[in-house]
Amino acid sequence: MNLPLTIKETQEGLIKKKFSAVELVDLYFARINKYNKEINAFITVTEDVACNQAKKVDQTLPLFGVTVVHKDLFSTKGVRTTAGSKVLEDYVPTYSATVVDRLEKAGAIMLGKVNCDAWGHGSSGENSDFGPTKNPWNVDYVPGGSSSGSAAALAANMALISTGTDTGSSVRLPATFCNLFGLKPTYGAVPRYGVIAMASSLDTVGHFARCTEDIKKVFEITKGENGHDSTVKNVRFLNPKAKMRIGIPKEYFIEGVDQEVTKAVMGAAKIYEKEGLELVDISLPHTKYAVSIYYIIMPAEVSSNLGRYDGIRYGNARTNFGNEAKRRIMLGSYVLSAGYYDAYYLKAMKVRSILIQEFDEAFKKVDAILAPVSPTPPFKLGEKVSDPLRMYLADVFTVSANLTGIPGLAIPCGFTKKGLPLGFQLMGPRFSENTLFALGELFEKETEYKPKVANL
């Protein structure tokens, strides 16, 4: 039997009794046992939890039978949660993150906790203290980070959906590198309670799936106020307009962007044009400063958030921090320290204001912005590990959405000549997720998109 690739296929199969939830879960674990050694997507496999949940599937719930894996930054009550770091190697939370709870109550079945760059620090998955995750489409290449295991587990067909966090690129980049849909929601749309904090003015909780419909179904469950994250308020989401305009920002199609990437992303834009949507050339001139703003504000907040890990109440001593965490903690302490605060941190917060104004202006002219996710296709393992700055520049097209608090949806759009996945992203004004979903579904319809997993 072939594993279903979407929520619809899964639930239809269960309703028509083509398979039972227990059989389904057994099949996933058979694949995990067979392929995880090579891919290294999982840090903890939760077979007991999954079998129990599978036995009591309730077909009245919206996500019944949907198998999920959580990025190991999501607290799971009674199940080890490492953040990909040796500091939390043996940490077992006493409560679950809101999103974990909500998905469980909606009927999802948890298969395990998946690998990530330690604390979410990285764009390739190589900064995990539990070893790098491999890209199932070609194991010599990175799956993208920091939600590396969340993306690789889906590309290797070891789960149906997965959770991730996106602080600078961490859902959209791995989604693109692994041929998946990935949502970075509006800042303040999904509660972060119980998710290990990285940079609190940028952190968002997103997820991965193989089609827009599934992204939408999961978002219906995860979004909304919970009383434990004061940035989340129940608001009215914008509705998609009947006639939409899509902005093409010239700063995202500059020299230096890989030609195969540009070609694929422009190809996606043409699909919309063919459907009668107007493409509008726009300019976001401060894009070139986005990485600098990000690599001041993010480490400043990281240095504060990681201050709590003292090895006293839980977790191991600070000597267990890896290189990237140490770099970011020190960089953050530096830009916040006396004598440098004004020149770096305050300056970055001001340039952030310009960036926000620029996007606000753009959204007066267009309903969504279409752009590449990454300036390159997936790169090889080891290619950028010794040069942190080069690694940081992989985030050049994604960090603006975090700095401005807007949503972004990554959508797959083909493969390179070498067979590596390519994708594009749609960004919209705050709380315009429904517009992005409508555009995602239109793209799927017009391209007759079929979900596809890697051959292992």
Add this chain to the structure above:
Amino acid sequence: MGSLSKDEVLHVAKLAKLDLTSEEVTKFQKQLSKIVDYISQLSEVDTSNLEPTSQTTGLENVFRSDELKQEGLTQEEALSGTEQTDNGFFVVKAVINKD
């Protein structure tokens, strides 16, 4: 702007309670200098008359009523993350010397 001295690396490491080996000091000095040099490009942007942005929600002073909505952790749960406990308390290293 744009580079960190060895002393500055040691200073920020101390501020952040990180112990570095001498090899790490050399490595991080080089890497952090390169990053700081890059982010210094912001100095060319005119930011006069601009307010800094610290968050994007537009929300201000989010309040809730001062009442207990759910029980907190039990003492046992709160202590479950460490073996260094004594009589229901966390054990920490002494911070004040006797003499």
